Amino acid sequence: MMRLHVLGIGSVGTLLAHHLRLANPNTPISLVFRNAAAFSKKRFRKDGVNRPTLKVTRTEGDTLMTDGFDVDVAMSGKLPALVEAAEQDGMDFVNAGGPIDSLIVCTKTQATAEAIEGLHSRLSSSSVITLLQNGMGVYDELCAKFWPDPVTRPNFVLGTTTHGIAPAGETGSVLHMSPPGQGAIKWGVVPDPRKQIDFETWLWGRPVGDLPTLTPPESPSLPLRTPPDGPGTENLHATLEALLSITPLSPTLLPMPTLYNELLIKLALNAAINPLTAVLGGGYLQNGSLSRSAPGHRLVQQVTKESSQVLTAYMHNLFAPHPAPADTVRLFSYESLLHRVQSVITATKGNTSSMANDVKNGRMTEIDYINGHLASLGHRLGVQTPVNRMLVQMVKFKAEVGGLGGTVYPRVRQTVREAEEEALEARRLSLEERKVSLQERAMLLKEERTAEAKRAKREWKRTVRRNAAVARNLRAAEVEAAIRGGADPTEVLRATEAEASEASGSGNSEWTSASSDEGEGSSRRR
Structure with missing residues (x-):
């Protein structure tokens, strides 16, 4: 059975590996780390389970965990260290070394070439490499650097996703922010580098490359057609079936021309949102901030207009x-792209882009493969791209400054933390003041009721x-009248005293009853 290798256990890699395991419980899956130090039992051994465990939490609160993964490393020279660390910790999930049939790459674009270099000797023309990343240009870079000869080149699958994903603290744990039924993953198979097999005719049963890109054919259903004979077709068949099996993520397979258009659209969206949120606000700016002010909206318009000119x-x-x-031209028009950008900003208004997070933490970014790719494309086509070129340099500067300890960004972070603490303290004080105010009001009402009762008693x-x-x-x-009329004075006085005593007792009981009713009313009011 073919083994899947997932390289890059960040947000996208965690979500994908998690769903691959759910959909394919018997398929061996290896999580590929850069070196032996990239994982430890504190970060990956959970609840006594002696294997890496991945956790995906939906915004609705549902959490699913998957395990049963093996571990591999990208740096072949680090294999002894990995094996030694595994033996010391009693780990039994290492499956490192040996040929790789199917490699799914979810690393940041700027780290891909270095990671592939450590795996190059384990990949062959029968291997399949799947790229699911932001930006463009990685495929061309890998071919030029490692497989300039098409005969030795692995088969490639390219992908793009609209799922919202964010890290949830520990490695291997993510927050899946797209509501159920929203978000998708789109795949496309790069044409056979050896020009021996028409992959699309195999997959759809007919030529589809010349169909209008805006009305692509339906995605092939599972199980896929039996693959033709050729280098790596069995591995390509098994890889595509695995990639299309993750139904909760809404996967589809598109003809490569259609998928390429999707990649270009995603490039334009990332180019307008990611760098602006990275250079403005020190990496703390959420996507929605770009649409809350006229200057932010104008910046988005300028980037989108230039991207439209290049892509058209x-x-x-x-x-x-x-x-x-x-x-196709309308697809990349300024109006069409701007509408898409604004829709994404609205849909992800509470998110912080990955580039903003990278800048905030002083890490390298994907800017060369997003705005840098547009600038390079514009240069080849004779289209001026001053906005994109400036954004490339600004993001790089911000990332470098963020990585210099004790300079700008530590102060920014400290200022933000202080502001958050002040806001929390102000909120706490406000609640305390409200509590005291309610207590004072209750005491005042009690005093007023007591005074009213006293006034009523005095009046009574x-x-x-x-x-x-x-x-x-x-x-x-x-x-006096009775005595004058001849009545016995003693009897008259005794009767008069009895009536007076009865009247006095009745009056006291009435007051007691009235006071009791007043007390009960006060109790009910309290």
Whole structure:
């Protein structure tokens, strides 16, 4: 059974390897690191599992973990160190060395050539190399550097993705930000370097290279057709079936001309968003910030306009001496590209681009393969690209400054941290003040209720006293009248005292009942 090797366990590599394992539980998969020090049991051995474990969390909160991976390294000279480290830690998942049938490359573009150099001796014309990266130009660079002779060249598959992915702290753990049903991966097979087999006729059962690029045929369904005889076709067949098996990521296989257009569009989108977020805000700027002000919008417009000029000229040159198809030209028009750029900014407004993160941490960026690629293409076509050339130098400068300890970016980071801490402290104080205010209000209400109860009691006593005085006067008159009428004075006085006592008791019970009701009402109000 063919083994898959995944080179580059960053955000994209983690997501892809995770879904390859889910879709192909019995396929051997090796995670390829640069050297033996690029992994350790603290970072990859989780919960006692003696193999690397990958974790993908959706923004909805669902988390899935996969294991069962082997480990390999790109630097062949580091193999002894890897084996020794594995033996010391009791690891049993090393599968290093030997030929590579299928290599899936998810590293940053600027690190690809160096990584492939360490694997070059293990790759052959029967191997398959899949590139899933930002930017363009890596394929041409690898062919020129390692396989200038097409006869010895491996087969290549190129890909592009619209899935939103971000690191989630530890290595091998990512946050998948695209909602279910959104985001896609598009693949395309580079034509046979030996010109012996028409890959697209094999895959679709008919020639599709001349079909309009804007209306491509449907992606071939699994299982794929039996491959024709030829160098590496069995490995290419197995690789494509694996790449198309990851259905949660919505994979499709496109004819190479259509896929190439998708790569160029992604290049224009990255060229407008990534460098601007990298050079503005010290690497902390989110994508959505570019559309929140008129100056930011104008910067996006300038970059997009220049990219459109380069890509439109490229399309005309590509189809010369025949005119370029009108629908293809419209695809790379300024209006079309600007609409796409604005849509991406809106959809990813809360994201920070990978280039911004690289600049913030003083790392090398992919700028040479994005804006630098556009500038080089413009130079070959005679199109001036001052905006893209300036952005290339600005990003490189920012990255270099970010990598100089104790200079600009440490101060920026410190300022941002202080601002965040001040905001949190202000929020805490505001909550404390609100709590105190509510407590003071409750105490004031209690005091007002108590004062009101006291006023009511005083008024009640005054009323009782007035009523008692009136009653006494009435009783005195009644007693006097009764005595004059011949009644026994003793009996009259006894009866009068009994009535007065009953009236006094009734008044006290009424007050007690009223006070109780007031207390219950206060309790309910509290």
